[in-house]
Amino acid sequence: MSADIAHTIRRTRDRHEAAARSLALRARIVLALGPATAAGGVAWALLQPWRLTILHPAGQGFWWLLAEPPLYVVLVGLIFRRLLAPGLVADLHAAEEPEP
Amino acid sequence: MIVAGIQPKAEMVHWWFATGFLVLGLLLLSEAVVGEEVWGRRPWRRYLWPGFAFGMGVLMFPVMTFFTSSTIHMVAHGSWAQTMMLAGAAELGVARGKLHSPYWRLCSALALAVSGVALLVHEQNHWLFSRAAFLHHLLGWSVVAAALFPLARAFRPRSSTAALGFAATFVLIAVVLYCDRDVAPIFGHLDFYAGVPHR
Numbered sequence: 001m002s003a004d005i006a007h008t009i010r011r012t013r014d015r016h017e018a019a020a021r022s023l024a025l026r027a028r029i030v031l032a033l034g035p036a037t038a039a040g041g042v043a044w045a046l047l048q049p050w051r052l053t054i055l056h057p058a059g060q061g062f063w064w065l066l067a068e069p070p071l072y073v074v075l076v077g078l079i080f081r082r083l084l085a086p087g088l089v090a091d092l093h094a095a096e097e098p099e100p
Numbered sequence: 101m102i103v104a105g106i107q108p109k110a111e112m113v114h115w116w117f118a119t120g121f122l123v124l125g126l127l128l129l130s131e132a133v134v135g136e137e138v139w140g141r142r143p144w145r146r147y148l149w150p151g152f153a154f155g156m157g158v159l160m161f162p163v164m165t166f167f168t169s170s171t172i173h174m175v176a177h178g179s180w181a182q183t184m185m186l187a188g189a190a191e192l193g194v195a196r197g198k199l200h201s202p203y204w205r206l207c208s209a210l211a212l213a214v215s216g217v218a219l220l221v222h223e224q225n226h227w228l229f230s231r232a233a234f235l236h237h238l239l240g241w242s243v244v245a246a247a248l249f250p251l252a253r254a255f256r257p258r259s260s261t262a263a264l265g266f267a268a269t270f271v272l273i274a275v276v277l278y279c280d281r282d283v284a285p286i287f288g289h290l291d292f293y294a295g296v297p298h299r
Binding site for chain 1: 108109112115116118119122123126127129130133134137138139141142145278
């Protein structure tokens, strides 16, 4: 095999490997966004439990029982992970595949 | 008076909008990570954040109506409502393909700049008056500075720095709004005239 062809094959393979690594990293970031957000909400709830009125609901009015900011954060993270992230990662992989 | 008796506290409305901004931040962040082409592979996804921003602008109108403690508050809430709707509508037009010029993205820069100025103008107390005053000043200056990101996006649509910065702006807005309380100290300071902190 000519040295030129060998170098071209190696360069192409390196490029493909770099693209695959970038793809895997982006997919991981997208999949981690939701859980990271939810974890932030859980950490906030642990640090400031008084922000959750459902933990001590006696005497609280309707709005105070509805306003649970740490739970909102957890909910946003879970919904993002469940509804949006899987489709995004699937499209990310589909975009990298060669057109038939 | 009846409405005032049953309406939620202002801080709760801040937390609800914080949740909306967190959703916007996550959507924009994931779009910045995967890129515009991958994001647009499912048509409904293209309308997601512009539609959400437009909806939040619409929801600002009830806030403007029911939380009018002064004229300047009404003007500030009204300007946020209008500019959020403008930015959302312009981005919806771009996503739909009805608007072709990338310069329509300048509407988002305008929305952030106007919002920042409105935040600074309508907060008439000094930084350490209370937590709410501090957060309004912080948010105002941050949002004015962050208007540079959508400005950069209009001129360099493929810039990942601009896209990530734009997304991070909404996450920052969410965090600051979640920290807001009606009456609470900031770094141990609470002005005598700020009132008495509740729960």
